[in-house]
Amino acid sequence: MNPSHQPPLQHIAFIMDGNGRWAKARKLMRTEGHKEGVKRVFDIAQHAFDHWNIPYVTLYAFSTENWTRPRYEIDVIFRLLRTYLRQKKSILLRNKIRFQTIGDLSKLPRSAQEIVQEVHQETAAFSEHTLTVALNYGSREEILHAIRSLSPEECHQLTWESLAQHLYTHSIPDPDLIVRTSGEQRLSNFLLLQAAYSELYFTPTYWPDFKEASLDQAIEDYLHRTRRFGNIEPCSSND
Numbered sequence: 001m002n003p004s005h006q007p008p009l010q011h012i013a014f015i016m017d018g019n020g021r022w023a024k025a026r027k028l029m030r031t032e033g034h035k036e037g038v039k040r041v042f043d044i045a046q047h048a049f050d051h052w053n054i055p056y057v058t059l060y061a062f063s064t065e066n067w068t069r070p071r072y073e074i075d076v077i078f079r080l081l082r083t084y085l086r087q088k089k090s091i092l093l094r095n096k097i098r099f100q101t102i103g104d105l106s107k108l109p110r111s112a113q114e115i116v117q118e119v120h121q122e123t124a125a126f127s128e129h130t131l132t133v134a135l136n137y138g139s140r141e142e143i144l145h146a147i148r149s150l151s152p153e154e155c156h157q158l159t160w161e162s163l164a165q166h167l168y169t170h171s172i173p174d175p176d177l178i179v180r181t182s183g184e185q186r187l188s189n190f191l192l193l194q195a196a197y198s199e200l201y202f203t204p205t206y207w208p209d210f211k212e213a214s215l216d217q218a219i220e221d222y223l224h225r226t227r228r229f230g231n232i233e234p235c236s237s238n239d
């Protein structure tokens with residue numbers, strides 16, 4: 001199961017990319033790609049939680065740069081988010097999945113903010129599984145937000161650990177593996193500091209086609225890698 005005996009996979013993050021191209025390839029509107037893409041979200045998260053026993057799953061859903069998209073597309077994305085959360089709230093509660101977001105929610109449509117807060121509050125006590133969705137998230141904005149919130153004392157004795165406590169991700173570990181779909185090979189302002197030692201996996205598969213078997217392939221690939229964290233010996237959970 002874990003041939004390289006590396007630390008267990010605690011946190012997997014996804015840059016869900018290729019919804020638009022998936023739709024274009026089928027001569028559909030881009031928004032049809034988002035509609036199909038949102039269907040993958042729960043299946044992939046559930047497979048990571050249940051089959052692979054990964055406690056933290058994070059999804060990059062809307063970046064600080066995505067506001068430049070056509071208004072109609074933005075409206076569809078937030079409508080899909082609202083519908084998704086309304087539909088899945090009972091399953092999140094039943095399966096004891098903590099739902100949370102990273103990013104500045106204040107710019108989101110009011111109705112999206114309300115359902116996000118509602119599901120967040122109702123699932124806040126769960127600890128076994130955490131589903132984090134990045135909404136109006138950008139790493140540079142996150143870093144500025146963290147620095148601005150530091151007290152003068154904290155500024156003077158700043159360590160990585162104390163800065164990390166001010167990041168949106170303060171309650172979750174750094175990602176072990178970041179998966180980006182659609183063939184693009186970059187991080188696009190996603191978890192830049194937290195990804196310092198993350199393994200990166202790029203697949204040409206568009207997000208709407210990324211199924212459980214695709215996740216299995218990504219994780220199998222990860223399990224055969226050797227993580228050294230700057231050391232000369234592989235770091236192992238058995239060390």
Ligand code: FPP
Binds near residue numbers: 022037062066077080
């Ligand atoms: C990337 O494809 C996808 C997005 C920017 C939006 C994804 C968000 C959702 C489907 C709704 C979020 C809902 C939940 C529950 C997490 P793209 O449009 O950039 O594709 P392209 O690069 O092919 O144009």
